[in-house]
Amino acid sequence: MRIILTRTSFHPIVQFRPRIAVLTLLLHADLHAPEHIGIRSLLLGGGQVLWVGSERPSLDAAIPHEVIDLAGARVIPGLIDGHAHLTGGGGEAGFATRVSPVPVEVFTAAGITTVIGVLGTDTVGRDAASLVATARALEEDGIQAYCHTGGYSVPPTTLTGSVRGDIVHIDRMIGVGEVAISDHRSSQPTLDEILRLASDAHVAGLIAGKAGILHLHVGDGPRGLSLIRSALDQTELPARVFNPTHVNRRRALFDEACELAKLGVTIDVTAFPVAAGEDAYSAEDALERYLDADLPRERITISSDGGGCLPVHDCQGQVESYGTAHPTSLSETLARLLGRGRSLAEVLPAFTSNVATLLRLPHVGHLAVGATADLVVLDSDGGPESVMARGAWHVRNRVQLRSARIPAWTSAPPASLPQE
Numbered sequence: 001m002r003i004i005l006t007r008t009s010f011h012p013i014v015q016f017r018p019r020i021a022v023l024t025l026l027l028h029a030d031l032h033a034p035e036h037i038g039i040r041s042l043l044l045g046g047g048q049v050l051w052v053g054s055e056r057p058s059l060d061a062a063i064p065h066e067v068i069d070l071a072g073a074r075v076i077p078g079l080i081d082g083h084a085h086l087t088g089g090g091g092e093a094g095f096a097t098r099v100s101p102v103p104v105e106v107f108t109a110a111g112i113t114t115v116i117g118v119l120g121t122d123t124v125g126r127d128a129a130s131l132v133a134t135a136r137a138l139e140e141d142g143i144q145a146y147c148h149t150g151g152y153s154v155p156p157t158t159l160t161g162s163v164r165g166d167i168v169h170i171d172r173m174i175g176v177g178e179v180a181i182s183d184h185r186s187s188q189p190t191l192d193e194i195l196r197l198a199s200d201a202h203v204a205g206l207i208a209g210k211a212g213i214l215h216l217h218v219g220d221g222p223r224g225l226s227l228i229r230s231a232l233d234q235t236e237l238p239a240r241v242f243n244p245t246h247v248n249r250r251r252a253l254f255d256e257a258c259e260l261a262k263l264g265v266t267i268d269v270t271a272f273p274v275a276a277g278e279d280a281y282s283a284e285d286a287l288e289r290y291l292d293a294d295l296p297r298e299r300i301t302i303s304s305d306g307g308g309c310l311p312v313h314d315c316q317g318q319v320e321s322y323g324t325a326h327p328t329s330l331s332e333t334l335a336r337l338l339g340r341g342r343s344l345a346e347v348l349p350a351f352t353s354n355v356a357t358l359l360r361l362p363h364v365g366h367l368a369v370g371a372t373a374d375l376v377v378l379d380s381d382g383g384p385e386s387v388m389a390r391g392a393w394h395v396r397n398r399v400q401l402r403s404a405r406i407p408a409w410t411s412a413p414p415a416s417l418p419q420e
């Protein structure tokens with residue numbers, strides 16, 4: 001990399017010129033695509049999977065390439081985090097509690113190679129423009145990043161003036177959300193308001209060939225998912241348009257969500273920490289309950305809520321305590337499920353292919369010829385040992401090779417400059 005110092009008292013602007021082999025050949029990968037394929041070789045180039053086979057292909061030595069023998073290590077598609085606060089969320093206990101933006105290395109360290117950003121409670125101090133810009137920054141830093149227009153509030157904050165316009169015209173925007181329901185921080189939306197948003201998302205999704213979903217933040221309120229049930233009862237809107245998240249925050253809410261999954265709704269579980277005795281299910285408990293109940297396997301996803309806040313409110317809506325959700329919770333949830341003896345074939349779709357199907361992102365969430373070269377090599381504990389995004393290594397043997405171009409602020413300029 002080349003370092004440009006404009007003034008010695010300023011942090012250096014780091015320009016990355018990563019050395020990328022034209023082709024990468026992975027040998028003896030135990031491929032989970034996410035279905036279990038077995039030991040395979042994978043040829044990657046141009047940011048895509050070019051070839052998958054049982055034999056080792058011969059490559060002309062004149063073509064720059066790297067060969068990595070994975071010796072039977074498990075290879076999975078890069079994880080898709082369908083709900084993260086890219087710009088940082090928070091701010092519910094004063095401006096000083098606003099969370100900082102999440103840099104690319106935090107996602108890739110967790111094996112996340114595609115992320116969907118949302119705005120939450122604060123749609124005033126944060127807006128659609130900054131969310132799109134932050135998604136573009138993550139794209140420049142090497143992963144795939146999309147977002148939803150809007151946020152908790154109704155009418156939603158938009159970029160073009162309408163939900164429909166945003167989804168149709170803004171390349172990064174694929175749906176609307178997280179619109180809050182059953183929550184004291186919501187706009188207390190009526191059924192008609194929810195239906196209008198769902199309709200705009202659905203039709204815009206048809207026009208633009210995008211997800212076109214209404215991603216719904218569900219709070220602790222006893223009304224739970226009643227708005228979605230009413231919408232399905234009273235309209236022609238397809239069930240897939242309604243996508244409630246945080247459905248494991250109350251046990252009865254999760255039971256409600258499972259009933260909706262039977263009707264075609266894809267439900268999203270959040271990988272937040274759950275204390276002993278709490279009336280909630282951890283993400284791994286929720287997924288296991290779902291799988292054991294023999295519900296439609298393609299109708300459940302898990303997201304991190306990374307960068308968002310984890311407030312505890314008192315009965316008057318005041319924040320009692322506060323935490324920050326971390327994208328690592330996604331890879332930790334996967335590792336815990338594997339530690340419980342669950343197979344990758346059972347649990348991996350909730351982190352990969354199910355999310356891609358819901359979000360109409362056919363190039364990610366699976367590993368096959370033509371797919372984006374987003375993959376994770378798992379260690380023996382089921383954690384991300386190496387992570388490739390769009391054909392470039394971001395993590396190798398747990399060493400972070402790439403990070404955001406602008407380093408996080410520190411109290412003093414770095415004593416020594418990073419060198420390649």
Ligand SMILES: [Zn+2]
Pocket residue numbers: 120178217218246
């Ligand atoms: Zn939320």
